[in-house]
Amino acid sequence: MRRCKAEVERTRQRLLDAAEQVFSDRGYAVARLEDIADVAGLTRGSIYWHYDGKPELLEAVIDRAWFPWDQLPAEQTEAQPLPGIPQMASVLGQGIQQTLTEPHLRRSASILLQGHELRHVSERVQARLQGMQKRIRRYVALVIEQAGAGRLAFGERDARARAVGVFMFGALSEALLLGLPGEQYPIGREVERFILALLLPGMEGG
Amino acid sequence: MRRCKAEVERTRQRLLDAAEQVFSDRGYAVARLEDIADVAGLTRGSIYWHYDGKPELLEAVIDRAWFPWDQLPAEQTEAQPLPGIPQMASVLGQGIQQTLTEPHLRRSASILLQGHELRHVSERVQARLQGMQKRIRRYVALVIEQAGAGRLAFGERDARARAVGVFMFGALSEALLLGLPGEQYPIGREVERFILALLLPGMEGG
């Protein structure tokens, strides 16, 4: 019965897909390993060959999920020059849109936002959320800095970067909690517009 | 032991307080009725005298919770004239701040934001969130309308009202999910500033 490594890997991915789906649909606490196994076409018992238990399965799901903003540069580099504010707004807006539209991303986001009750399961959830927030803020701050260098009062730059992060968080949370379908509503466009509305006035007017 | 009506009412409130706390601390699914009973100083069984079960207890908690924005006027009336944008920004900012600071409000908010998994328990959760969002948007739209009547492009007013709602949602979600303590961070002030930055430019400049 020994299968090649690729085969095993495929099974693990099927398992993660299933877990992702069930965790996001029913919520981690209510999700049953049997449901996950069913979706994956396996049995409860076999989950334990691949993962140590339910919490570890959750962590694996979380660790596998990569969001558009996870690749945002944290620093100005020669290889990857920073965009201007309009382009950044577009990138972030599209990130939101994609996250809400692409099933895997949407499910992963839904799991991460499942509330601080997951704290008791894995502190990695909160760490992941914090990391995402920090990354977005840092990126926005960098772009703002470059766009309007020197013209912003001390602290103002960070406040605006934070505002962008909060707004994105809100767009995501709202859509997921209220079940707004990503395909129909141009949430990404809204995000883009309001980043522009928020950042451009203070920049251009300088 | 039968007590006078007031005593019974106090017991129910104690029960709701306890449920609020335990539901928000551990999450609804993980919360044990025994914990709630313990916190309320009662026994598991007596919960069933007052409520039909765990879901009904959740609904009672949700129905009891009133947030600052639940009282926002949905229409312009003579008795209650609409404020200007700065005052509105202040009101909404303080609402966020109060919600994150006052324990009861914070817990209630935490429960409502516990993710769409609560859908399977009570559809009232989502209805409540939607209602809150609508109320805030309507209010903001009214104030914008009054402040800059006629000067906004069609649809622009609602878009901005929506943006305010999304931002507030984000501020709340972020603080609750990441466990930011309301007392230390001036989140309300940030909300206020964001609203001003978003709404004033388009108004005054008109």
Added chain:
Amino acid sequence: MRRCKAEVERTRQRLLDAAEQVFSDRGYAVARLEDIADVAGLTRGSIYWHYDGKPELLEAVIDRAWFPWDQLPAEQTEAQPLPGIPQMASVLGQGIQQTLTEPHLRRSASILLQGHELRHVSERVQARLQGMQKRIRRYVALVIEQAGAGRLAFGERDARARAVGVFMFGALSEALLLGLPGEQYPIGREVERFILALLLPGMEGG
């Protein structure tokens, strides 16, 4: 609030009626005191003023129930001469018919036949059944004795009396277990006919 004795007695009867009904409908073990209280128009708590608990309520119901054959003479007396076999057959048949038709009797019988599981609740149930059986047998034996004195082999008389008892038991059990309505089927007449068929041949032919 003090009511006269008659009033109290009426309440107790209402309670016993309710208990009789609920015990026979749902079965003793499944019957809830709340159901009984509801039917009686009282509350759970007040049952305890009249009876010590559920088992005692059952006993009270059993003790109140009187079946037609409970009055059968256990001995030949001058005041109450024994009937002939045909008249006895008629009496017993009518007893069965009445028990299956009259609601109170039917319910009581249903409770008594609820199986030996009631042993664990009150040994009075089995004692009652045994008593009924003995009484019927003794009576039948007396009547047989008188009708065909001397002509029956030793032991034969008791065997036939026992057979009559068993047949009546069967008619009752069958009707109650299978839910045959007393009003529509002439079960009593059947009992009568087969007592005749069983007893007359051996008597007359002698």
Added chain:
Amino acid sequence: MRRCKAEVERTRQRLLDAAEQVFSDRGYAVARLEDIADVAGLTRGSIYWHYDGKPELLEAVIDRAWFPWDQLPAEQTEAQPLPGIPQMASVLGQGIQQTLTEPHLRRSASILLQGHELRHVSERVQARLQGMQKRIRRYVALVIEQAGAGRLAFGERDARARAVGVFMFGALSEALLLGLPGEQYPIGREVERFILALLLPGMEGG
């Protein structure tokens, strides 16, 4: 621990045996799954691997139970010629005796006769009883028909068949409800004698 198929089947039988015993001893409503598990040498939880719950366990017990009269021919066939009345009486009498003596049969019968309260659990109980009654009656009617063809008034044949059924029902019920031990009392012999007394006179005398 997974064992071979035969082992699993043995476990199921052990479970059914245990359920049979506990259901008949304490009564279905009062029987605890824990007791059943204990008797079977398993744990409460494992019952749910094999059956969906308590009611389904009851049904499985009922469906497994086969009484002597379940094999009685429902029709005259060449392969299986009908017996005469004396032989039939002997067969039925022995059936009763065996049912009261053999532990499995006695327990199964005890469960079926546990009263119509089981209606609320599974309508299969009543259906089973009715089926048994019908089968016995049909068989007796066939034998009577063959023994005294043409000499019985219309309807008389069925009435006597019914009487036999009722008597058997009574013998069974009485023994079970009053706890008469099958080994000591010749109840089967009594049934046989009753049947003869009831059927032979009308046949031979014709």
Added chain:
DNA sequence: GATGAATGAGTCTTCATTCAT
């Protein structure tokens, strides 16, 4: 006499987890 709030023991049921095969 009656009520209804409160108790606490009892039981079903679920489900993560283990492990022989």
Added chain:
DNA sequence: GATGAATGAAGACTCATTCAT
């Protein structure tokens, strides 16, 4: 690698019973 039987702990819910009013 995978299966499915079995475990055991945990939790929701029921209900007889108590008791202050």
